[in-house]
Amino acid sequence: EFGLMDDPAEVEVATACARSGSRKPQGLPSVRDFAFTATLGEGSYSEVKRATYLRTGQEFAVKVLDKAFLKRKGKMSTALDEKNALVRLSSGHPGIVRLHHAFHDQYQLYFVIDLVPNGEMQTLLSRIGSLSVTCARYYSAQIVDALAFMHAKNVVHRDLKPENLLLDENFRIKICDFGTAKILEPGAESDQTFVGTAQYVSPEMIQKNETSFSVDFWALGCIIYQMIAGRFAFQGLSAYITMEKIKKVEYAFPEGFDEEAKDLVQKLLVREPTVRLGAGAPGTPYGMHTLRSHPFFSVIEWETLWNGSVPRLQ
Ligand code: ATP
Numbered sequence: 001e002f003g004l005m006d007d008p009a010e011v012e013v014a015t016a017c018a019r020s021g022s023r024k025p026q027g028l029p030s031v032r033d034f035a036f037t038a039t040l041g042e043g044s045y046s047e048v049k050r051a052t053y054l055r056t057g058q059e060f061a062v063k064v065l066d067k068a069f070l071k072r073k074g075k076m077s078t079a080l081d082e083k084n085a086l087v088r089l090s091s092g093h094p095g096i097v098r099l100h101h102a103f104h105d106q107y108q109l110y111f112v113i114d115l116v117p118n119g120e121m122q123t124l125l126s127r128i129g130s131l132s133v134t135c136a137r138y139y140s141a142q143i144v145d146a147l148a149f150m151h152a153k154n155v156v157h158r159d160l161k162p163e164n165l166l167l168d169e170n171f172r173i174k175i176c177d178f179g180t181a182k183i184l185e186p187g188a189e190s191d192q193t194f195v196g197t198a199q200y201v202s203p204e205m206i207q208k209n210e211t212s213f214s215v216d217f218w219a220l221g222c223i224i225y226q227m228i229a230g231r232f233a234f235q236g237l238s239a240y241i242t243m244e245k246i247k248k249v250e251y252a253f254p255e256g257f258d259e260e261a262k263d264l265v266q267k268l269l270v271r272e273p274t275v276r277l278g279a280g281a282p283g284t285p286y287g288m289h290t291l292r293s294h295p296f297f298s299v300i301e302w303e304t305l306w307n308g309s310v311p312r313l314q
Contacts, residue, residue, distance in 0.1 A: 028101070028103060029053070029055070029101050029103060029112070030103055030105070031103070031105055031108075031110060033053060033054050033055055034051040034052065034053055034054065034060075034062060034110075034112075035051060035052045035054060036049045036050070036051045036062070037049075037050045037051060037052065038050040040061055043177070043179065045065055045066075045069065045070060045073065045075055045078070045079070045179070046063050046064060046065045046179075047063075047064050048061050048062070048063050048064075049061070049062050049064060050062075050115060051112075053112070059115045060100065060112045060113060060114070060115050061097075061112075061113050061114065061115045061116065062110055062111065062112050062113070063110070063111040063113060064108050064109070064110055065079050065108060065109040065110075065111075066107065066108055067104070067106075067107055067108060067109060068107070070109075078179060078180075079109055079179075081178075081181065081182060081183075082111070082178045082179045082181060083099070083102050083109075083111060084183060085155045085178040085181035085182070085183060086098075086099035086102075086111065086113070086178050087099060087102075088153045088154070088155050088183060089149070089150060089153055089155060089178075093145075093146055093149040093150070094172065094174075094306040095142050095143070095145055095146030095149070095172070095173055095174060095175060095306070096146050096149065096150060096174060096175050097113045097114045097116060097166070097174050097175065097176045098113065098114050099111055099112070099113055100112045100113065100114075113176070114174065116166035116167065116168050116174045116176065117168070117169055118166070118167035118168060118169065118171060119166065119167055120162060120163050120164075120165065120166055120167070121139070121162040121163075121165035121166070121167065121173070121227075122161070122162035122163040122165075124162075124167065124313070125162055125226065125227065125230070128313070128314070129230045130226075130227065130228060130229060130230030131227045131228065131313075131314070132311075132314045133228060133258045133261060134311045135227070135311050135313060135314065136224060136227040136228045136261065137261075137296060137297065137299070137300065138300070138310070138311050139165070139173055139227060140220070140223070140224050140227070140264075140296070140297075141297055141300045141302070141305055142172060142173040142305060142306075143160070143165070143173060143175070143220055143223065144220070144278070144288075144291060144292060144297075145302065145305055145306075146173070146175050147216055147217075147220070147278070148288050148292075150175075150216075151213045151216070151288075154183050154184050154185055154186070155178070155181055155182070155183055155184075156181065156182050156184050156211060156212070156213050156215065156216055157175065157178065157180070157181050157216050157219075158180045158181060158182060158195050158196055158211060158215055158216070159177060159179070159180040159181075159195060159196050159197060159200070159219075160175070160200060160216055160219035160220065160223065161197050161199070161200045161219065161222075161223065162223060162226065162227075163177075164176055164177040165223075170310055171310050171313065172306065172310060180195040180196065182211060184211070184212070184213065193209065193211075194206075194209050195211075196215070196219075198239040198242045198243060199222060199232045199233075199234055199235060199242060200218070200219040200222045200223070201215075201218075201219075201243065201246065202214070202215045202218035202219070202246070202273065203218075203246055203247050203249065203271050204271075204273050206243050206246060206247055207247060210273070212273055212279070213279055214273035214274065214276045214278075214279035215273070217268050217276045217277065217278045217279045217291075218268065218269065218273075218276060220268055220278070221233070221264075221265050221267075221268025221269040221276075222234065222269070224261060224264065224265050224268070225251070225253075225265050225269075228257060228258060228261055229253070229254050229257060231254075233251045233265075233269065234246045234250070234251055249269060249270075249271050251269070253265075258296075260294075260295045260296040261296050263294075263295070263296070264277070264294050264296040267294070274286070277290060277291045277294065278290075278291035
């Protein structure tokens with residue numbers, strides 16, 4: 001029997017929720033406390049369902065993972081990594097989905113997370129093609145702010161892409177899917193598993209299976225490019241060709257691409273991970289501070305990023 005929930009994590013989540021002011025549940029919840037209403041999405045190893053928590057009437061997204069399937073695919077530890085990353089982040093950031101409860105029964109694991117009602121950034125991009133520079137700037141700033149929090153908790157996401165950027169009730173971003181996330185403690189050995197999605201994967205991940213916080217900044221560069229250009233920065237006829245282009249950092253900007261955005265993307269899509277903007281140690285020329293103060297973000301008010309007005313989508 002896989003004792004996923006026999007560790008102290010549930011206690012940690014409850015404590016984190018209590019700290020941030022939300023109500024502490026009376027006793028641990030179980031699947032009987034939820035009424036499942038719709039399917040929100042399906043992943044390779046999970047199904048995400050909309051559900052009402054019967055004790056409070058509050059709505060959540062519940063990620064359901066099948067134990068036997070995970071075992072067969074050798075993915076139990078991945079599920080545990082996902083939960084551990086979510087627990088790490090459960091003190092809460094407006095740009096990251098929060099885990100409220102994690103429990104299991106004989107057959108399944110359940111992660112109860114914030115319901116994010118307005119779908120994926122990818123769907124929005126497919127619908128409207130590309131975003132205005134104002135919108136792209138706003139969403140990029142939200143990703144940067146969420147990454148700063150995530151990385152400060154030593155969590156690297158490793159699969160940032162528009163499918164994993166959900167839009168909340170006000171059309172602000174919430175990063176989801178920590179299924180490939182990793183906790184990178186300082187001084188610990190680098191993880192050597194290849195993960196990610198072809199178009200957003202970094203050269204060092206392709207060449208050396210090397211993970212660091214910097215892989216999220218590479219993906220950020222790809223996402224900013226895509227939001228403005230309306231197409232992938234790197235795309236070949238196959239995943240192999242796409243990755244060959246990535247290894248050579250072979251991409252081109254379309255005519256008229258905003259100059260400041262271009263400068264930022266060029267400073268993110270850098271082969272050497274340590275000199276990617278945002279990835280350097282605090283206070284260094286490549287630190288988070290330099291990323292936040294890049295000219296592309298000069299009009300961004302970081303203090304009101306999560307409660308100020310949201311630019312009209314266009
Ligand atoms: P993949 O195999 O694609 O990586 P996954 O198994 O890791 O997927 P998620 O990406 O976490 O699963 O979720 C699958 C989909 O379910 C998401 O892309 C999204 O459309 C939907 N979804 C996930 N979390 C939420 C949420 N909190 N609120 C609303 N919808 C969600």
